[in-house]
Amino acid sequence: MKSIEVKTILTGNHGTGMNVYRGCTHGCIYCDSRSACYHTPVPFEDIEVKKNAVELLDSALRSKRRKCMIGTGSMCDPYMPCEKTLKITRGCLEVIDRHGFGATVLTKSNLVLRDFDLLKKINSKTKAVLQMTLTTGDDGLCRKIEPNVCPTSERFRVLMEAKKESIPTVVWLTPFLPYINDTKENIMELLEMCAKASVRGIVIFGFGLTLRDGNREYFYKSLDEKFPGLKDRYINQFGTRYEVSRPESDSMYPMVRRFCMDNKILYRPDDTFAYLNRFEEKDVQLTLF
Numbered sequence: 001m002k003s004i005e006v007k008t009i010l011t012g013n014h015g016t017g018m019n020v021y022r023g024c025t026h027g028c029i030y031c032d033s034r035s036a037c038y039h040t041p042v043p044f045e046d047i048e049v050k051k052n053a054v055e056l057l058d059s060a061l062r063s064k065r066r067k068c069m070i071g072t073g074s075m076c077d078p079y080m081p082c083e084k085t086l087k088i089t090r091g092c093l094e095v096i097d098r099h100g101f102g103a104t105v106l107t108k109s110n111l112v113l114r115d116f117d118l119l120k121k122i123n124s125k126t127k128a129v130l131q132m133t134l135t136t137g138d139d140g141l142c143r144k145i146e147p148n149v150c151p152t153s154e155r156f157r158v159l160m161e162a163k164k165e166s167i168p169t170v171v172w173l174t175p176f177l178p179y180i181n182d183t184k185e186n187i188m189e190l191l192e193m194c195a196k197a198s199v200r201g202i203v204i205f206g207f208g209l210t211l212r213d214g215n216r217e218y219f220y221k222s223l224d225e226k227f228p229g230l231k232d233r234y235i236n237q238f239g240t241r242y243e244v245s246r247p248e249s250d251s252m253y254p255m256v257r258r259f260c261m262d263n264k265i266l267y268r269p270d271d272t273f274a275y276l277n278r279f280e281e282k283d284v285q286l287t288l289f
Contacts, residue, residue: 001047001082009056016068016277018057019075020088022048026077026108027148029222030175033075036214040075044218047082054091061099068279070096073106073131077149084111093118097125102279106131106172110150110158119167127280129200130162133172136181137189144226145180152193159197169199170272175209178237178246179230182207187252191259201266201275207252208245216240 004022011017023041024033034044041048050056061070070092072078078089089105093115096103103122105112112119112130122128132155136142139151162169171194176182187207194202211219223231238244260267266275 001049003049003051005052006050006056008060009050009053010060010070014068015060015064016070017074018053018070018072018092020050020053020072020078020092021076021080021082022050024076025080025082025148026146028108028146029226030145030177030209030215030219032210032212032215034215034218035212037212038075038214047080049082049086049088051088053088054095057092058095058099061095061101064101067099067101067126067281069102069104069127069129069277071104071106071276077107077109078105079107079109079111081111084114090115090118093122097122100125102126102128104129104131104170104276106133108133108146108149108155110154113158113161116161116165116167120165123167125282127168127278129168129170129276130158131170131172131203131276132159133174134190134193135173135175136186137193138181138186141181145177145222156193156197159193159199163198169197170201170203170276171197171199172203174203174205176207176245176249177209178244178249179233180227182246182249184252184255187256188259191256194265195259195263199265201272202256202260203269203272204256204267205269206243206245207249208243210242211238211240211244212242 009018023044023046025045033040083089097118119128134152137152139153142151159169173190220231266272
């Protein structure tokens, strides 16, 4: 792990996204952020800490003319173990709260529970959304494909705590790895978790995964170690395709659509992202004593 100084912290067309770390230690075997096109650290576990992230965010939000949602976690999890002591993500949430912006965090870690006080505070004035990734209902399988982060049962507990604290949630159901976790039974189990946790929406792009230079090599190496023989099946069936999924997976869309409609869960990506990006200022009544 090394500390670096950067010139800007907000990214994207509208300057609403940020990543306070580069690289990740979760060890997820499928991680697209390992792809060479992103120029993340090599090895990916060699974390780069943006030590001036809080100061840059403070300056950036001071100059913004309109309030908006600020998101983190699109490339690297903001709640890796190093965050427990560094508290850079927490510092950024404090800045977001102080300037009256909204926030959304995407994570696989239960460390986010530490910052529920800030998410609740932000949510009392505008909107703070917890996004959580779920890939399998089987904790044993979860530990094989996402080895260095809390298992699904613990992430579900976090979602239920968010429900208890009235913090809105969105769940990413992705990726589904062919012949590993892309079964109807697994997907339905995850959907049931979403319904129990009263999530506002799900993000699901398909029933497969993407493989590019950089993450493909790591994924195949992991298959050899954890699912012997499966790499050859992938190579024979998919070759060097970017999008990897079984043809029969398309039959699962009606099942997902029907379940989400029945449970009032947003399921179209455009609808879910519109909810995440929409800044909602709440009326806060002051009581004079």
